[in-house]
Structures are given as structure tokens and as C-alpha cells.
Amino acid sequence: MSTPSEASTLLPLPRFSAIAIDQIEPQLDALLADNRRRIAEMLAGEQPALAQLALLEQWDDQLEQFWSPVSHLNAVKNSPELRDVYNACLPKLTAYGTELGQHQGLYRLYQSVAESDDYAQLRAEQRMAVDNARRDFRLSGIALPEQQRQRFADIKQRLAELSTQFANNVLDATQGWSKQITDKALLAGIPDTAVALYRQNAIDQQQDGYLITLDIPAYLPAMQYADNRALREELYCAYTTRASEQGPNAGQWDNSGLMPEIVSLRQELAALLDFDNYSAFSLATKMAESPDQVLDFLYDLAHRTAEVAHRDYVELEAFAKSLGAEQLNAWDVPYYSEKLRLQKYALSQQELRPYFPVDTVVAGLFAVVNRLFAVEIEQQSSFDSYHPDVRFYQLKRDGKTIAGFYLDLFARANKRGGAWMADCAVRRYNQQQQLQLPVAFLTCNFTPPTEQQPSLLTHDEVTTLFHEFGHGLHHMLTAINTAAVSGINGVAWDAVELPSQFLENWCWQQPAIDLISSHYETGESLPTSLLEKMLQAKNFQSGMQMVRQLEFALFDFSMHCDMKEADVEAVNRILEQVRKEVAVYPVPDFNRFQHSFSHIFAGGYAAGYYSYKWAEVLSADAFSRFEEDGIFNADTGRAFLQEILQQGGARSAMDCFKAFRGREPTVDALLRHSGIQ
Numbered sequence: 001m002s003t004p005s006e007a008s009t010l011l012p013l014p015r016f017s018a019i020a021i022d023q024i025e026p027q028l029d030a031l032l033a034d035n036r037r038r039i040a041e042m043l044a045g046e047q048p049a050l051a052q053l054a055l056l057e058q059w060d061d062q063l064e065q066f067w068s069p070v071s072h073l074n075a076v077k078n079s080p081e082l083r084d085v086y087n088a089c090l091p092k093l094t095a096y097g098t099e100l101g102q103h104q105g106l107y108r109l110y111q112s113v114a115e116s117d118d119y120a121q122l123r124a125e126q127r128m129a130v131d132n133a134r135r136d137f138r139l140s141g142i143a144l145p146e147q148q149r150q151r152f153a154d155i156k157q158r159l160a161e162l163s164t165q166f167a168n169n170v171l172d173a174t175q176g177w178s179k180q181i182t183d184k185a186l187l188a189g190i191p192d193t194a195v196a197l198y199r200q201n202a203i204d205q206q207q208d209g210y211l212i213t214l215d216i217p218a219y220l221p222a223m224q225y226a227d228n229r230a231l232r233e234e235l236y237c238a239y240t241t242r243a244s245e246q247g248p249n250a251g252q253w254d255n256s257g258l259m260p261e262i263v264s265l266r267q268e269l270a271a272l273l274d275f276d277n278y279s280a281f282s283l284a285t286k287m288a289e290s291p292d293q294v295l296d297f298l299y300d301l302a303h304r305t306a307e308v309a310h311r312d313y314v315e316l317e318a319f320a321k322s323l324g325a326e327q328l329n330a331w332d333v334p335y336y337s338e339k340l341r342l343q344k345y346a347l348s349q350q351e352l353r354p355y356f357p358v359d360t361v362v363a364g365l366f367a368v369v370n371r372l373f374a375v376e377i378e379q380q381s382s383f384d385s386y387h388p389d390v391r392f393y394q395l396k397r398d399g400k401t402i403a404g405f406y407l408d409l410f411a412r413a414n415k416r417g418g419a420w421m422a423d424c425a426v427r428r429y430n431q432q433q434q435l436q437l438p439v440a441f442l443t444c445n446f447t448p449p450t451e452q453q454p455s456l457l458t459h460d461e462v463t464t465l466f467h468e469f470g471h472g473l474h475h476m477l478t479a480i481n482t483a484a485v486s487g488i489n490g491v492a493w494d495a496v497e498l499p500s501q502f503l504e505n506w507c508w509q510q511p512a513i514d515l516i517s518s519h520y521e522t523g524e525s526l527p528t529s530l531l532e533k534m535l536q537a538k539n540f541q542s543g544m545q546m547v548r549q550l551e552f553a554l555f556d557f558s559m560h561c562d563m564k565e566a567d568v569e570a571v572n573r574i575l576e577q578v579r580k581e582v583a584v585y586p587v588p589d590f591n592r593f594q595h596s597f598s599h600i601f602a603g604g605y606a607a608g609y610y611s612y613k614w615a616e617v618l619s620a621d622a623f624s625r626f627e628e629d630g631i632f633n634a635d636t637g638r639a640f641l642q643e644i645l646q647q648g649g650a651r652s653a654m655d656c657f658k659a660f661r662g663r664e665p666t667v668d669a670l671l672r673h674s675g676i677q
């Protein structure tokens with residue numbers, strides 16, 4: 001297919017004011033019915049295959065543009081009415097997605113394109129989109145003979161049930177234990193905010209005194225600050241034995257039987273599709289190329305971190321002894337770590353806030369992005385909005401609009417917490433041969449300004465904003481015009497965090513700090529002495545933290561490579577083995593961390609937990625080229641733009657990385673940035 005000229009562009013913005021909540025569900029029903037009918041008619045018709053693919057993209061995009069503002073409003077302007085409608089629509093969309101993913105006719109269409117002469121005529125990005133679609137069809141079991149396809153579907157079904165049950169057990173076990181305390185003296189050392197939470201918990205349960213639960217906001221402060229060692233031990237024991245055959249609720253909500261069944265079904269699933277094991281199956285959609293590559297990567301990091309991690313631990317042990325502890329048990333580690341951290345780097349996030357008024361940070365972020373990628377960011381004063389706080393900006397290059405984004409910065413009622421980037425529209429050519437420009441939603445939950453004071457950010461919040469903007473740039477700066485591989489679409493899962501973590505680096509560099517900080521009363525930039533202190537605090541116990549993450553990743557990945565027997569002893573043995581290899585301090589025999597490891601047994605991280613470290617390595621290594629060339633080097637910025645941001649998912653993540661860095665990724669930069677090497 002030829003490339004139409006870019007003369008005609010379209011910035012598709014949702015008309016929020018026209019969205020009527022009671023019309024959403026009937027409109028969705030109509031849209032889905034139309035799509036089903038149109039797909040059936042198209043497949044029965046005589047149109048050329050490539051024209052059919054273009055139509056599919058068009059219909060998919062219509063659905064996407066209908067749903068993305070609804071989904072966004074549900075997150076940022078929720079109401080009981082909207083939530084009901086949203087919850088009623090979601091299963092319909094899921095069912096439609098599953099139906100298309102299992103559609104024999106569509107599968108045959110993609111196969112016919114791949115096998116025809118047309119294929120060679122396609123642009124590389126279009127070929128990638130076709131290849132990905134065929135891969136995903138294959139991974140859904142569609143190409144299997146009938147009997148095996150049935151078994152495949154049964155396994156999927158059973159795995160979904162098991163995952164839900166696993167998560168429910170963890171939830172029930174977390175909620176099924178709490179510690180009532182009537183003598184406030186036992187809470188000595190714990191910050192007032194946490195004590196207030198315990199008091200509120202007790203009131204909610206109509207109990208006297210204080211109630212410590214196993215939810216993280218309640219559990220963690222007690223482990224970090226409670227001077228009472230017996231209390232910490234009791235909490236640790238309850239927490240680390242959740243959903244297992246150990247601890248205070250031994251045998252209740254027990255995941256012991258579920259884990260081996262989940263793993264062996266996954267192995268069977270992988271075998272049906274001719275993969276050696278589930279780890280290999282998991283890598284079929286990821287940047288890492290082979291199980292050995294992942295294992296080598298993790299063990300290499302473990303090896304290089306071992307000494308520093310051990311040193312961290314020895315330091316902590318000596319510190320605890322100096323404070324009178326006879327020995328350092330697992331339930332003492334967070335407590336003494338926090339004391340040591342405070343002693344070494346007394347620095348609170350609150351002290352930093354005055355240096356980061358939000359408008360200075362946002363303007364500084366835009367200046368950083370401008371210097372790196374030569375784009376101007378201009379606020380658009382009038383647009384169809386959903387809340388007065390929301391701003392809209394256009395991204396321009398050489399005066400021409402190339403993308404747009406909504407920036408919704410402040411926490412408020414009926415808005416989901418956290419920060420994220422979501423796509424509103426994707427870059428592609430539409431049926432009128434217009435270039436549709438990408439649009440993003442960037443959402444944060446910062447403290448709103450008051451009459452007296454602007455919104456002041458902590459440095460963590462500044463970093464969060466840069467992180468999400470990195471995702472946003474990946475979506476908005478794409479030069480790809482095929483929806484399925486444009487922006488963040490089709491990017492390998494273990495490479496998606498590269499641009500986001502990459503951009504965070506500028507929050508730690510003095511020349512960038514000068515752009516993003518200005519004391520809201522004195523106008524002074526964040527002093528170098530404070531930045532240095534922040535950098536030291538950032539790497540506190542980085543060795544210990546690294547090996548802990550590696551322990552989780554190695555347990556997950558080895559288990560999905562090697563485990564053949566369907567019994568819980570095998571699961572426990574693999575974890576024990578990994579701990580022997582990498583952990584720096586022993587955990588008690590009763591610890592059953594694995595029984596509540598929902599990321600891999602109930603979430604999407606099965607044989608994928610390594611991705612956290614993988615992406616950190618990529619972003620650190622990519623940034624290290626800027627350290628070599630200068631952090632605002634325009635040529636290096638252009639290279640990152642062209643080789644990574646603009647490519648989207650149209651080229652493999654490894655090829656993108658190598659094109660930018662001139663070689664494969666290495667772990668050196670991450671280790672150096674973490675103070676490990």
C-alpha cells in the first residue's frame with residue numbers, strides 16, 4: 001500500500017460534554033452488533049484481503065474511540081450511575097475481544113495475507129502487525145486440531161478459576177487475621193498516622209483499643225517502627241504464612257494445592273503449542289529471546305550484587321547489635337533498616353516540597369522534553385473538558401501539531417488514586433486517508449493548590465510525573481501509521497517501561513533539577529547538597545533490595561522452566577534452592593511467601609516477574625549513553641527519538657535498543673546507578 005501524504009491531519013478529541021451516561025450501553029450494543037455484522041459480511045464478500053485488514057482497523061478504532069473516554073471518565077469522574085454502566089459494558093467488550101481472538105475466519109484472513117504476494121509489498125510496520133496477529137491467534141490455540149483445541153480451552157478455563165481462587169484465598173487470609181491491642185504502650189514507636197488508622201480499624205469493627213490488620217498500610221508501619229519485638233514477630237508470622245498450612249490460620253484458605261495445579265496446567269498448555277516449557281511460551285510475546293538468556297541475566301545480576309548485598313546486611317546487623325539487639329531476625333530487618341536509614345540520611349520528602357511547585361515542574365518537564373526531542377508543547381485554552389482542573393496541550397514540531405494530551409493533575413473526590421498514562425486515540429491513517437494524530441490521557445493525584453499555596457510536589461511525585469510522561473511520549477511521538485504497532489501498541493511487555501523509567505533519570509540530574517525546581521517563596525533551585533543527599537538515600541540498601549527482587553524473579557522463572565511434578569513440595573523446594581543461591585539472610589522455616597505471591601499465581605506476571613529488572617537494565621543502559629554524550633545532547637536525543645520512541649511496536653524491542661545503543665544491553669549502568677558497582 002502506498003503512503004498517503006501527511007497534508008491532511010486530524011486531532012481526534014472526545015466530546016465529553018456530549019456523553020450521556022444512559023446512552024453508553026445502548027450505543028455500545030449497537031456498535032458491537034454493527035461490527036459483528038460487518039465482519040461477517042466482509043469475510044463472506046470478495047474484497048481484497050488488504051482492504052479487509054484496513055476495514056478491521058477502522059472498526060476497531062471506532063470502538064476504541066467510543067470506549068476510551070468512557071473508561072477515562074469512569075476512572076477520573078466516577079458516579080454510581082457511570083460505574084453501573086461501565087460494569088455492565090465491560091463483560092460485553094471482553095466477550096467481543098475473546099470472540100475475535102478465536103475467530104477462525106479472521107485467522108484465515110491473516111494467514112491468506114501472510115501467504116500471498118501482497119505480503120512482500122507491505123511496509124515493514126504492516127508486516128509486523130500481520131505477524132503479531134498471527135502469533136496471537138496461534139498462542140490462543142486456534143490452529144490446534146479439534147481435540148487439542150478443546151483441551152486447550154478447558155485448561156484456560158480451569159486456570160482462570162484457579163487464579164481467582166488463589167487471589168481470593170490471599171484476600172480472605174489477609175482479612176482473616178488481625179491483632180487487637182488495648183494497651184497503647186505496646187504501640188510505642190509507631191507513627192501517629194498509623195496509630196490513628198489502627199484506632200479507626202477498631203472502631204469500624206466495634207472493638208476496643210487498636211486493631212492492626214495485615215493490609216500493607218497497617219502492617220508496614222508496625223514492622224518498620226514498633227519497638228515491641230514480640231509484636232513484630234507475631235505480625236511477621238501471621239503475614240508471611242497467609243493462605244498456607246503454617247501460622248495462626250494454618251490450613252484455612254490454603255493455596256498449597258492450587259500452586260502445583262496451576263504450574264502443571266501451564267506446562268501442559270505450553271506443550272500443546274510445542275513450547276519446551278511455560279517460560280518459553282511466556283517469552284513468545286516478550287523482548288527476551290530465550291529462557292537461558294533470562295536465567296543468565298538474573299544470575300549475572302545476582303552474582304555481581306552478592307557482595308554489596310552481604311555488606312548491606314552486615315552493616316545492618318552491626319547497627320542492630322549496637323542498639324542492643326542480640327540477633328537480627330527476619331522481623332527485625334525492616335525495623336532496624338528504617339532506624340539506620342534515618343540515622344544516615346535524615347531527609348523527608350516533605351522538606352523537598354517547597355522546591356517543586358507543580359507549574360514549575362510541568363514547565364521544566366516540557367523544557368527537558370524540548371531540549372531532548374525538539375518538540376514544543378503548547379497549552380490550548382479552549383477544548384471540550386470534563387473538569388475545570390484539566391488542561392489540554394498540543395505537541396508541535398516545526399510549528400506543526402503532531403499529538404495532543406490531557407493533563408489531569410490533582411486528587412479530588414470520585415477520582416481513582418495513583419498516576420497513569422492511557423491512550424485516547426492512536427496514530428493511524430483513516431479511511432479518508434487522513435493521518436489521525438495520537439492523543440493521550442495523563443493522570444496524577446497531586447495535592448491541589450489552596451488560596452495561600454500552590455500545589456507543591458514531593459520529589460517522588462516529580463519522578464512519577466516524568467515516568468508517566470515517558471509513557472506518554474512513547475505513545476505520542478510515534479511515527480508509525482498502523483494502529484496495531486503504533487505508539488505503545490505491540491511493544492513487548494518487558495520493554496514497555498523503557499521510555500518511562502528512562503525519563504525519570506532527569507529528575508536526578510542537577511542541570512535538569514535547575515529547570516524543574518524553584519522554591520515557591522524564595523525562587524531558589526534545589527541546592528546541590530540536598531540533591532546529593534537524595535541520591536545517597538536512593539541507594540540505601542540497594543544491594544539487599546536487588547537480591548530480594550532477584551529471588552522472586554528466579555523463583556518464578558525457574559519454576560516455570562523446570563517444574564514437572566504437580567506437588568507443593570516441588571514448589572517449596574525450588575524457592576528454597578533459589579534462596580540458597582541468592583538470599584543474604586535466612587528466613588524462618590515457617591515463611592510461606594510463595595503462597596501469597598499473587599503476581600505470578602493470580603496476575604499477569606507468570607514467568608514474567610524478571611521484567612521489572614529487565615526494564616530497569618534497559619532504561620539505565622539507554623540513559624548511560626546520555627551520561628557519555630551529555631544529558632541534553634541533541635543528537636543523542638534525536639537518536640533515542642528515532643530508534644526507540646518513533647518505532648513503537650513496529651520493530652522488535654531488541655532491534656530498537658541495539659540501533660540506539662550500538663550493542664546489546666548490559667547490566668553495568670544499572671549497577672552503577674544503584675551504587676552497587
Ligand code: ZN
Pocket residue numbers: 467471497500
Ligand atoms: Zn510505567
